[in-house]
Amino acid sequence: MGYSKQDVDYSLYLVTDSTMLPQGTTLYSQVEAALRNGVTLVQLREKETDTKIFIEEALEVQKLCKQFKVPLIINDRIDVALAIDADGVHVGQDDMPIPMVRKLVGPQKIVGWSVGYPHEVDQLAKWGPGMVDYIGIGMVFPTSTKKNPKKLPMGPLGVSRILDTLEERDAHWCRTVAIGGLHPNNIERVLYQCTSMDGRRSVDGISVVSDIMAASDAGAAAANLRQILDKGRYSFLDFSLCDRSTDRETLLNVANHIITQVTESRPLVHHITNKVHQNFGANVTLALGSSPIMSEIKEEASDLANVPHAALLLNTGSVAPIDVLEAAIDAYNAHKRPIVFDPVGYSATATRRTLNDTLLSCGQFTCIKGNSGEILSLAGMAGKMKGVDAHECECGKEVLIQATRLVAFKFKTIAVCSGEFDFIADGTMKGAYSLSVGSKGIQAKDLPCVIVENGSIPIMGDITASGCSLGSTIACLLGGSGEEANVFDIVISAVALYKVAGKLASTRCQGSGTFHVQLIDALYQLFHANNPRSWSCNFEKL
Numbered sequence: 001m002g003y004s005k006q007d008v009d010y011s012l013y014l015v016t017d018s019t020m021l022p023q024g025t026t027l028y029s030q031v032e033a034a035l036r037n038g039v040t041l042v043q044l045r046e047k048e049t050d051t052k053i054f055i056e057e058a059l060e061v062q063k064l065c066k067q068f069k070v071p072l073i074i075n076d077r078i079d080v081a082l083a084i085d086a087d088g089v090h091v092g093q094d095d096m097p098i099p100m101v102r103k104l105v106g107p108q109k110i111v112g113w114s115v116g117y118p119h120e121v122d123q124l125a126k127w128g129p130g131m132v133d134y135i136g137i138g139m140v141f142p143t144s145t146k147k148n149p150k151k152l153p154m155g156p157l158g159v160s161r162i163l164d165t166l167e168e169r170d171a172h173w174c175r176t177v178a179i180g181g182l183h184p185n186n187i188e189r190v191l192y193q194c195t196s197m198d199g200r201r202s203v204d205g206i207s208v209v210s211d212i213m214a215a216s217d218a219g220a221a222a223a224n225l226r227q228i229l230d231k232g233r234y235s236f237l238d239f240s241l242c243d244r245s246t247d248r249e250t251l252l253n254v255a256n257h258i259i260t261q262v263t264e265s266r267p268l269v270h271h272i273t274n275k276v277h278q279n280f281g282a283n284v285t286l287a288l289g290s291s292p293i294m295s296e297i298k299e300e301a302s303d304l305a306n307v308p309h310a311a312l313l314l315n316t317g318s319v320a321p322i323d324v325l326e327a328a329i330d331a332y333n334a335h336k337r338p339i340v341f342d343p344v345g346y347s348a349t350a351t352r353r354t355l356n357d358t359l360l361s362c363g364q365f366t367c368i369k370g371n372s373g374e375i376l377s378l379a380g381m382a383g384k385m386k387g388v389d390a391h392e393c394e395c396g397k398e399v400l401i402q403a404t405r406l407v408a409f410k411f412k413t414i415a416v417c418s419g420e421f422d423f424i425a426d427g428t429m430k431g432a433y434s435l436s437v438g439s440k441g442i443q444a445k446d447l448p449c450v451i452v453e454n455g456s457i458p459i460m461g462d463i464t465a466s467g468c469s470l471g472s473t474i475a476c477l478l479g480g481s482g483e484e485a486n487v488f489d490i491v492i493s494a495v496a497l498y499k500v501a502g503k504l505a506s507t508r509c510q511g512s513g514t515f516h517v518q519l520i521d522a523l524y525q526l527f528h529a530n531n532p533r534s535w536s537c538n539f540e541k542l
């Protein structure tokens, strides 16, 4: 073989499929172009080819792979792999059992296995080292390449769960590649979001079929993927994820600067939100010097995201059609504009949970905001919620801090858990990702977290859409901020502004009706006065 099995580079793994070759190309021309442009491993996967032809093809592809010193893996056909002395084999769950495969190919060959569920990792761990060398984790996203798939797309969260199981079972020898529906528009996000909770593992590479095999210029396609893998940073916003402020004084100065920028830029805040919130949210947005638009038109999402200083608030309280929500997420991610996600009533019903999970797997959110019930459920720390209200949880501050950090870590976002105390955790890691080593040991418990407190404001719970409008406030400040701002600072400023306004309104109102009006007045006055140094709230940094 000429190289050690342990040193195999899994970073860019091409799986072939001759049924999708564009006109004027051949299996060999595509593989060669890919090898020239950074592919590090090749799997010959030709499901509809007769044995004789398969062997001829395998020998040709093997010549190319040898020329570029890249290992060749044969899909499913152990006999062909042995006949041509390939470097390894890849089998699926319904193919020959792994112990038999290993027995036939011997200890030196690479053995790969397709894995879609954590329990399959349990089996792999029981076999121990020396059986499976790497797993293909999939499918990540929908793909038309795999005919009659027996599993559903698992999204980045599903990949992370498999990485977690590998860590829990101490299967340190097993390498991983993600596969299924991977293309340049989602690979950075997959590399960024998929890490084990212990911070020690991310995928060792990505595996693609159509992105290279069906490309009219396979070399350019491979080079593009190579560049993404080597970049190491996912810039999901068009402003930098720079260092955050460290003390109250600086934070309040930053808040002043952010409000000035919002005043100057008058951001467009695109709301896709529930019916109860629409009118109030639009008025809150106007009070904060910003322009609301309540659009659920799929076709205009891209135009809106392209407006300078646009931001999206996605609130799933009453649910817009899924294709509208997905188009909006795609558009704001593509234009690198902020998205605030408010998963109202997450896990209150199976339908809501499925919808919210689908949305969470199809994009990168700048901020995820929820009440204690929603954040606990998203963190996997609570049972079913009752309705959409924050359930009076028995848990104390420590549990909510833990849940907020878990949500921030899982979704690599700024997580906000609202309530009497607002908890804000920063899991963005400045957009950094690396193959294999995860977040380099950083875990949820290590994430920066700030508590904002301003005394209890019970009347907040007596009006509709008060929590939803915190989402509007965060979106206004994120949308209006300039290049040098830090997202954590911006979200903390927005939470503090909203809390101070709530307190002020509660002292001025006569009941819940006038509280509604006073809250808008207070936001308007605090925003236009722009004097955060006078804000009464406390910040505690953890």
Ligand code: 3NM
Pocket: 015, 114, 115, 136, 137, 138, 139, 140, 142, 143, 144, 145, 146, 179, 180, 181, 182, 207, 208, 209, 210, 211
């Ligand atoms: N295996 P594309 S998905 C070959 O889930 C294969 O195990 C999968 O093709 C799995 O890159 C898949 O064109 C097809 O989406 C991936």
